[in-house]
Amino acid sequence: MDAAQKPPEQVFDWLDAEADRRAEAGLTRRLNPRPASSAELDLAGNDYLGLARDKRVAGAAAAAALRWGAGATGSRLVTGSTELHAELEHELARFCGFQAALVFSSGFTANLGAVTALSGAESAIVTDKYIHASLIEGCRLSRAGIAAVAHSDAAAVEHALATRRTDRALVVTDSVFSVDGDLAPLTELSTACRKYGAALLIDDAHGFGVLGEGGRGAVHAAGLAGQPDVVTTVTLSKSLGAQGGAVLGPRRVIKHLVETARSFIFDTGLAPASAAAALAALGVLKSEPDLAGKVLANAARLSEQLTDAGFRVSRPDAAVVSVQAPSADEAVGWAARCIEQGVRVGCFRPPSVPDGISRLRLTARADLSESDVDTAVKVISACAPPRAATS
Numbered sequence: 001m002d003a004a005q006k007p008p009e010q011v012f013d014w015l016d017a018e019a020d021r022r023a024e025a026g027l028t029r030r031l032n033p034r035p036a037s038s039a040e041l042d043l044a045g046n047d048y049l050g051l052a053r054d055k056r057v058a059g060a061a062a063a064a065a066l067r068w069g070a071g072a073t074g075s076r077l078v079t080g081s082t083e084l085h086a087e088l089e090h091e092l093a094r095f096c097g098f099q100a101a102l103v104f105s106s107g108f109t110a111n112l113g114a115v116t117a118l119s120g121a122e123s124a125i126v127t128d129k130y131i132h133a134s135l136i137e138g139c140r141l142s143r144a145g146i147a148a149v150a151h152s153d154a155a156a157v158e159h160a161l162a163t164r165r166t167d168r169a170l171v172v173t174d175s176v177f178s179v180d181g182d183l184a185p186l187t188e189l190s191t192a193c194r195k196y197g198a199a200l201l202i203d204d205a206h207g208f209g210v211l212g213e214g215g216r217g218a219v220h221a222a223g224l225a226g227q228p229d230v231v232t233t234v235t236l237s238k239s240l241g242a243q244g245g246a247v248l249g250p251r252r253v254i255k256h257l258v259e260t261a262r263s264f265i266f267d268t269g270l271a272p273a274s275a276a277a278a279l280a281a282l283g284v285l286k287s288e289p290d291l292a293g294k295v296l297a298n299a300a301r302l303s304e305q306l307t308d309a310g311f312r313v314s315r316p317d318a319a320v321v322s323v324q325a326p327s328a329d330e331a332v333g334w335a336a337r338c339i340e341q342g343v344r345v346g347c348f349r350p351p352s353v354p355d356g357i358s359r360l361r362l363t364a365r366a367d368l369s370e371s372d373v374d375t376a377v378k379v380i381s382a383c384a385p386p387r388a389a390t391s
Contacts, residue, residue, distance in 0.1 A: 025328065025350075026327065026328030026329035026331075026332060026349065026358075027328060027349055027350065039342065040339070040342050040343065040344045041342060041343045041344065041372055041375060041376060042344050042365075043302075043343060043344060043345050043346075043362040043363055043364075043376055044344045044345050044346040044361070044362075044363065045344075045363060046206075046237065046238040046319075046363055047238070047241050047365060048209055048210055048238055048239045048295050048319045048363065048364070048365055048366065049209055049215075049239050049240075049241065049281070049284075049285065049291045049292075049295065049365070049366045049367075050241075050291075050365045050366050050367030051239075051240060051241035051281045051284060051285075052241030052242075053241075054241065054281070054284065056280050056283075056284060057240075057241055057242070057277050057280045057281045057284065058277070059280075060276040060277055060279065060280035061242070061273040061274065061276055061277035061280075062273070063276065064084060064272045064273045064275070064276030064277075065271075065272070065273040067272075068082055068084070068272035068273070069272065070271065070273070071268065071271050071272075072268055072269035072270060072271055072272060073268075073269075074268060074269065075265065075266065075267060075268055075269060076103075076258075076264060076265075076267075076269040077258070077265060080268055080269025080270075081269060082269075082272050082275070084272050084275040084276050084279065085103050085269065085270065085272075085275050087279060088101075088103055088246075088275050088278055088279050088282075089101040089102060089103055089246070091279060091282055092234070092246055092248060092282065093248055095216060095282060095285075095286065096208070096216050096217055096219070096220055096225055096232070096234070096248055097216065097220050097225030097226045098225060098226055098232070098248040098249055098250075099226065099249070099250050099251045099254075100248070100249065100250070100251045100253075100254040100255075101246050101247065101248045101254065102246060102247050102254045102257050102258060102261075102264065103236075103244055103245070103246045103269075103270055103275065104244060104245045104246065104247070104263065104264055104267070104270065105243075105244060105245070105267050105268065105269065105270045106235070106237070106243070106244060106245050107134065107203075107205055107233065107234070107235030107236075107237065107244075107245030108134040108137075108245070109245060109263040109264070109267055110233045110234075110235070110245030110246055110247050110263075111132065111134035111135050111137075111138055111203055111233050111245070112134060112137060112138045112141065112261075112262075112263040113138075113247065113257055113261030113262070113263040113264045114138070114201055114231060114233055114247045114257065114261070115135060115138025115139055115141075115142055115170070115172060115201065116138050116141050116142050116261065116262065116263075117256060117257050117260045117261040118170055118199060118201060118231065118253070118256075119139075119142040119143075119144040119168075119170050120142060120143060120144060120168075121143040121144065122144075122166060122167075122168060123142070123144040123145075123166055123168040123169060123170060124144060124145045124146075124147070124160075124161075124164040124165070124166045124168070124169040124170070125139050125142060125144045125145070125146045125147070125169070125170050125171075125172055126146075126147045126149060126157050126160040126161055126164075126169065126170070126171045126172070126198070127139060127146065127147070127148050127149070127171070127172040127173065128148070128149065128151055128152065128153075128157075128172075128173045128174065128177075128184065129148040129149060129150065129151055129354060130151045130174070130177050130179065130354050130355075131172060131173060131174055131203070132174055132178055132203055132205070133352075134203075135172055135174070135203055138172075139172065144170070145164070145165070145166065147160040147164075151177075152182065152184055152185055154185045154188035154189055154191075154192055157171055157189055157192050158192040158195065158196070161192060161193070161195075161196035161198050162196055164196075167197075169193075169196065169197070169198035169199070170198060170199050170200075170201055171189055171192070171193050171198050171199070171200050171201065172201045172203075173186075173189060173200075173201075173202055173203070174202070174203045174205070174206070175202050175203065175204040175205075175206065175207040175211075175217070175218035175219060175232075176204075176205075176206035176207045176210075176211070176218060176317060176318040176320065177206075178205070178206055178320065179320075179322060179348060179352070179353050179354070179355075179359065179361065180314040180320065180322045180359075181206070181299070181314055181316045181317055181318050181319065181320025181321060181322065182314065182315070182317050183207075183211075183218060183317035183318070184202075184218075186202065186218060186219065186222040186224060187222050187223070187224075190222070190224055190227070190230065193229060194229070198229075199229050199230075199231065200224070200229060200230050200231070201231045201232070201233070202218070202219050202224070202230065202231070202232045202233070203232070203233045204217045204218050204219050204232045204233065204234050205233070205234060205235040205238060205245075206238065206318050206319065206320060207219070207221075207318055208234040208235070208238070208239055209238065209239020209240065209285060209291075209292060209295075210239060210292050210295050210296065210318045210319050211292065211296075211317075211318055212292075213289075214285065214286070214289035214292065215239065215285050215289065215291065215292035217232070217234065218318075219232045228250055230249065231247060231248070231249035231250075231253055232247070232248050232249065233245060233246065233247050233248070234246050234248065236274065236277075236278040236281075239281075239285070240277070240278045240281035240282060240285070241277070241281050242274050242275075242277035242278040242281055243270065243271070243274035243277070243278075244270040244274050244275065244278060291366040292366075294366040294367075295318070295319050295364050295365065295366045296316075296318070296319075296364075298364035298365065298366070298368045298373060299316040299318065299319050299320070299321055299364035300316065301364075301370070301373045302316075302321045302362055302364055302373055302376065302377070303315060303316050303321050305373065305374075305377040306321070306323055306377055306380065306381075309377060309380075309381045309389070310389035311323050311324070311380075311381075311384070311388060311389055312324035316364070319363050319364045319365075320361065320362070320363055320364075321361075321362040321363075321364065322348070322359040322360065322361050322362070323359060323360040323361075323362065323380065323388075324357055324358075324359055324388075325357075325358045325359055325360060325385070325388060326358075326385055326387040326388060327358060328349040328350065328358045330358070330385040330387070330388070331347050331348075331349060331358035331359065331360060332347055332349070333385065334347075334360060334380075334383055334384060334385055334388065335347035335360060337383035338360075338379055338380060338383045340383075341379045341382070341383060342375075342379065343375065343376050343379040343380065345360045345361070345362055345376075345380065346360065346361035346362065346363070347359075347360060347361070348360075348361045360380065362376070362380075
């Protein structure tokens with residue numbers, strides 16, 4: 001049969017073959033709706049400070065929804081900007097040490113907007129090869145020449161900058177990488193950028209609220225906040241337990257994003273309830289600056305105990321702890337058995353893991369007790385596949 005004569009019911013037959021290939025590789029993914037409340041010990045979510053259910057935060061969201069409505073009603077440039085958005089931007093910038101901020105509907109759209117608006121066909125982009133998928137998509141859409149260099153290798157970044165063929169350049173990195181939780185060499189990257197006249201864009205999604213003075217983030221901790229050549233993005237859905245994302249940087253950068261970032265201009269604004277929740281959570285973080293330290297202490301405790309139990313475990317620089325699994329299938333089974341025993345853990349497999357090694361991904365929270373950590377280690381150990389431990 002000619003391709004043009006294919007019956008309508010066969011148009012998507014190729015999807016079945018793709019699904020079979022993913023199944024054979026152990027990469028099938030399923031949605032698993034969770035109940036509103038559960039007795040499970042959650043080490044899979046990104047609610048690092050335990051604020052998603054905090055009554056101060058949830059109450060602010062509920063009050064804002066009643067006052068402003070369920071949604072933003074339009075894009076930020078039309079009807080989607082409220083007083084809450086402006087206040088949140090002001091408070092985020094002041095807390096993190098930047099001149100200005102711009103709130104997006106998600107961390108993903110914030111990264112898309114920042115990368116595409118600050119690059120272009122006449123630019124070069126140099127990235128760490130382990131950057132988050134949202135940054136990768138921004139690079140793909142940018143039309144820039146892209147050099148993806150070895151992980152956490154500032155010398156490789158410097159070489160790529162030195163050999164580029166364009167005047168403009170943008171270095172793109174995560175601050176804390178989402179798979180293993182390791183920290184990028186931010187100071188060295190800034191030095192390379194200064195040497196070769198490049199801008200530095202840092203996704204601080206996993207550093208904000210956890211690292212730096214009072215949780216001001218990895219960029220602040222590195223002494224780069226407020227620098228004229230540094231831009232950072234944060235998400236409001238991790239440490240702040242809400243929804244949305246933001247770009248922080250010099251005022252002229254934020255003005256440029258308002259006028260050119262397509263994921264800002266053509267997207268409905270963040271719901272007022274989410275903006276209010278993020279504002280309230282930021283207020284909690286300001287009043288309880290020790291929350292960040294509690295996250296780090298719990299992450300270190302998890303890593304140490306799992307290492308002592310004989311597993312291949314990452315050394316956490318922030319909240320993320322990863323435990324290597326023998327294969328994708330065994331990682332899935334391991335995570336499923338942990339859930340059955342009341343401990344929910346993340347399961348990362350290719351293509352989510354750029355090095356191809358499947359993992360359990362654990363996230364520490366400020367509200368975990370020592371007993372919670374002990375329980376998690378016991379369950380993970382009891383549920384492990386035979387080949388998971390090194391000893």
